[in-house]
Each structure stands twice: as structure tokens, then as C-alpha cells.
Amino acid sequence: MKEKSYFCEKQVTDETTNETNILEHEANDLKDEKYLEDVDTEIAGLVDEIILKRIQRTAKSALKRECSKDLKELLKVETKDTLKEIMNELNIEYKSADKKDDLIDKISINYEDAILKVLKYVDSDCYISLQKILKNNGIIPISGHMDESENSIFMQDMGMLxxxxxxxxxxxxxxxQFLKVIPQIDKKSIEKNDEIIKLFRGMLYYYGGISAKEFMERLPEDAKIDLPLEEVEKILAMGEKTCAEYIYEDSFGLNGFLCDIQELEALKLQGLTDDYKQLTKTELLKASRRDYIGDKNNYKKFIKVIKDNYDIPGDGIEQLLEFTYETYQLEGKEELIKKALDHLSVPEFLDSEIINAIDDVCRKIPAWKYNGYTEAEKNNSNRVNIEKVRVGRNDPCPCGSGKKYKKCCESKGL
Incomplete structure (x- = not known):
């Protein structure tokens, strides 16, 4: 989704989670994924091309490489460009004129220190994967390791697998050398990294996007982080690589549903508020869960209407709720209602019931354009502000509608 460039990136990340099954799977199923339905043909074709090139490159290396735990043996089948990519990821210096053997030697010499510096910033999910690798003595059948596929891809990119x-x-x-480093990882630091990433993901659920600096400033007192900003930024950047749940670039994080910061800024302009909802540690941690779209109670009325009138399987309901959440956040309530009525082919007698149910959902979802407040909270805030203003019945309504107060908010009981 970034210039629809990040959309591409998100799809690459999602789909390459199975790339290590390169000899057993085709890339054709990519076009069946839901998120490609709303992407134009040009972008979808570009995504397929990127993924296929990566799969082909990985397959070519795999077929040349024999099982080994010798770093130099594992590296020797890679191209110079791939070796340089690994060195860039590990911050190992090289010269443009270096020959392939020189690059391999430099990786080998600096490998353990470089890997340890990287693993300092990973989260607990990645740590669990590392322990499984160690338990299997570094040789793992592919079919037995795919539960942590995002971490597997990350470790391949970093030259660890x-x-x-x-x-x-x-x-x-x-x-x-990689196996020797794993026992040196400080588990307490990993737990701290894990909480920082969860708090950040939780804040992205409410605000849509936020810088690392603002993230630290907006944390509740019982969740304050006693690390320098630079260290927190490294943890957040690593979190993007290992969990693929958000975008992190130039010290700024975005919720995975967003394309880029410009899209978020456009939403914020619609909300017309500089006030951010204050969040508790409990709220942030709850909202950090994978694929979290809010408390299921928010959708209770909507789910009932759907189940009462449509035969949709459980996974279909989940997809519909995700569609509802994403469309509301990015396009607003009116567009959501329009799309839902069309998508569900709602008969006329059911229109009002569906619309009311959707309206109920939208009032309860923390909106990015309102900086984490729900529509209900925002409306209540406006009501409170109006009550503070003494206004005559024939005066212009302070809500800004242009109508007289008696024909606007007074008639609504505000």
C-alpha cells in the first residue's frame, strides 16, 4: 500500500510467507486474496512479478545449495548483489569493488557481532522461532517451520536462514555462528521489546498513525518506556520486519490498512480536531492483537441482522466485519452504507435495518479522523461544548450549521 506502493508491499509481505515452499506451490493463488480485489490490474501484475522473481531467485539458490551449517558454504551460491543485500541488513561494510570471495570473508568475520546486534531488537514471537531453530540444531524441514513464516522470511533476508x-x-x-548467538539473547529485553511493539500497534489502532516521538509522549504513566528514543525506533523498525502488522518508515508508523501518510493526513483534515483520545495501557494492549478491528460487541447488532437475513459462513462474517471496519475508517459512513447495500444486494424492506445496524457500528469504532475518539464521543463532545455557550433561540446555532438554534440543536435536545 505505498502510493499504492505500500499496498504492493503489504501483498508481497503477506504472500511471501509461503515462499519457502517454492517447489511445492505456485504463485497463482495470489489473485484469489481479498486485498487484490480492489487493486487495479497494473498494480496486481506488478505484485505478481515481484513475488515470482523472488521465488525464482530463492529456488535457484536452494537447488544449488546443500544442507550445511557452514556459513561460507551457505553463502557461496548467492550472487554478489544478494551478498551485499545481506551485508546492508547486518550493517557490515564493504567496497563496491569487492569480489565475491571478499564479501563472503567479510560476512564471516563480522557475522556473530552483527547478528547479536540485530537480535537485540526482536520481539517474543521471533524469539520463539529462534528457540525452535536451536532445538532442531539448525536444520529444519520446511513443512515443520511454517507456523512462524514471517519470521522465517525475515531471517532469510538477514542471512540467518x-x-x-x-x-x-x-x-x-x-x-x-547463528546458533552460537541465540543463547546470548537477553530474554528480559525481548519481553520489553514485545510490550513496546504491542503498545505501538495499539496506538496505531486508535490513531491510524503516529511518530515514535509522539508515541512515547502519549503513553499513559504506567506504560512509560525507560529507553532512549533511538533504541525505541530500532525496536519499532524491527517489529515491522518480523510481524508485518504495520508500516514503519522515517520514524513514523502507520496502521496496515493505510496506504501512506498522505492518506492519513487527508482523513485528519476531515475530522477537524487536534485533540487526541487519552488511552490506558489496558486499552492499548487489547488493541494490539493481530487483525484487531475492535471489540466484537461493537458489531453485535450488525452481526445479528446479517445472520438473521443471510446465509454467510463464519469466515465470511469475519471478512465482512473487516470490510466494514476498513471502509468506515478510509471512506466514511456514507460510503460504507452505499457499498454494503450494494455488496449484500439488500432488498428494500431491509434497507433501514441494515443502515441502522451500520450506523450503530460506526458510532462505536475509534476513528482515525477523530484521533481515536468514536463518533458518539465526538458528538457528545460537541454537545458539551454547545451547552457551555449561552445562546438565544433565534441566534445562529453554535454547531456551525448556519441554521437558527431553535431549528437545529435545540430541536434535537442539545
């Missing part, structure tokens, strides 16, 4: 072939089977191979 390599796909190799043996007896017509694929394996993930970890260099011996």
Missing part, C-alpha cells in the same frame, strides 16, 4: 535441498526435500539451514 538459508533454504537448501537434500534428497529432494527442502530444509531451512542455520549457520553454526
Amino acid at each position: 538459508y533454504i537448501a535441498e537434500s534428497d529432494d526435500k527442502l530444509y531451512l539451514c542455520a549457520p553454526e
Whole structure:
């Protein structure tokens, strides 16, 4: 979704979670995913091309590489460009004129220190994957490791894991130097990283996007972080690479449903508020859950109407709720109602019931354009502000409608 460039990136991240099954799976299923339905043909084709190129490159290396825990042996089948990509990820210096053997030697010499610096910033999910790798002594059949596929892709990009072939089977191979580093990881630091990432994801659920600096400033007192901003930024950047749940670029985070910061700024202009909802630690941690779209009670009325009138399976309901949440956040209530009525082919007698149910949902969702406040909270805030103003019945209504007070907010009981 970034210039619809981040949309591409999100799709690449989602789909490459299965890339290590390269000899057993085709990339054709990509077009079946829901998020491609609203992407134009040009972008979808570009995404497919990127993924296929990566799969082909990985397959080519895997078929040349034998199972091993020797770092140099694992690296020797890679191209110079791939070696340089690994060195960039690990912050290992090289010269443009370096030959392939020189690059491999530099990686080998600096590998352990570089890996340890990276692993300092990972979260608990990644840590669990690391422990599984260690338990399997660094050689893992691919079919047995795909539960942590995002972490697997991350570790391949960082030069920690390599796909190799043996007896017509694929394996993930970890260099011996990598296995030596894993026990040195401070588990308490990992737990702290985990909480920081969760708090950040929770804040992105409410606000849509926020800088690392503002994130630290807006944390409630019982969730304050005793780390320098630079360290927090490294943790958040690593969180994007390992969990693929948000975008993080130039010290700014965005909710995964957003394309770019310009889209968020446009939404904020609609909300016309500089006031941010104050959040508790409990609220932030609850909202940090994967694919979280709010408390299910928010959708209770809507779900009942749908189940009473449509035969939709459980996963279909979940997709509909995600569609409802995303469309409301990005396009607003009116557009959501229009799309829902069209998508569900709502008969006329059911129009008002569906509309009321959607309106009920929208009043309860913390909106990015309102900086985390719900529509109900925003309207209540406007009501409170109006009550503070003494106004005559024939005076212009302070809500800004242009109508007289007696024909506007007074008639609504405000």
C-alpha cells in the first residue's frame, strides 16, 4: 500500500510467507486474496512479478545449495548483489569493488557481532522461532517451520536462514555462528521489546498513525518506556520486519490498512480536531492483537441482522466485519452504507435495518479522523461544548450549521 506502493508491499509481505515452499506451490493463488480485489490490474501484475522473481531467485539458490551449517558454504551460491543485500541488513561494510570471495570473508568475520546486534531488537514471537531453530540444531524441514513464516522470511533476508535441498526435500539451514548467538539473547529485553511493539500497534489502532516521538509522549504513566528514543525506533523498525502488522518508515508508523501518510493526513483534515483520545495501557494492549478491528460487541447488532437475513459462513462474517471496519475508517459512513447495500444486494424492506445496524457500528469504532475518539464521543463532545455557550433561540446555532438554534440543536435536545 505505498502510493499504492505500500499496498504492493503489504501483498508481497503477506504472500511471501509461503515462499519457502517454492517447489511445492505456485504463485497463482495470489489473485484469489481479498486485498487484490480492489487493486487495479497494473498494480496486481506488478505484485505478481515481484513475488515470482523472488521465488525464482530463492529456488535457484536452494537447488544449488546443500544442507550445511557452514556459513561460507551457505553463502557461496548467492550472487554478489544478494551478498551485499545481506551485508546492508547486518550493517557490515564493504567496497563496491569487492569480489565475491571478499564479501563472503567479510560476512564471516563480522557475522556473530552483527547478528547479536540485530537480535537485540526482536520481539517474543521471533524469539520463539529462534528457540525452535536451536532445538532442531539448525536444520529444519520446511513443512515443520511454517507456523512462524514471517519470521522465517525475515531471517532469510538477514542471512540467518538459508533454504537448501537434500534428497529432494527442502530444509531451512542455520549457520553454526547463528546458533552460537541465540543463547546470548537477553530474554528480559525481548519481553520489553514485545510490550513496546504491542503498545505501538495499539496506538496505531486508535490513531491510524503516529511518530515514535509522539508515541512515547502519549503513553499513559504506567506504560512509560525507560529507553532512549533511538533504541525505541530500532525496536519499532524491527517489529515491522518480523510481524508485518504495520508500516514503519522515517520514524513514523502507520496502521496496515493505510496506504501512506498522505492518506492519513487527508482523513485528519476531515475530522477537524487536534485533540487526541487519552488511552490506558489496558486499552492499548487489547488493541494490539493481530487483525484487531475492535471489540466484537461493537458489531453485535450488525452481526445479528446479517445472520438473521443471510446465509454467510463464519469466515465470511469475519471478512465482512473487516470490510466494514476498513471502509468506515478510509471512506466514511456514507460510503460504507452505499457499498454494503450494494455488496449484500439488500432488498428494500431491509434497507433501514441494515443502515441502522451500520450506523450503530460506526458510532462505536475509534476513528482515525477523530484521533481515536468514536463518533458518539465526538458528538457528545460537541454537545458539551454547545451547552457551555449561552445562546438565544433565534441566534445562529453554535454547531456551525448556519441554521437558527431553535431549528437545529435545540430541536434535537442539545
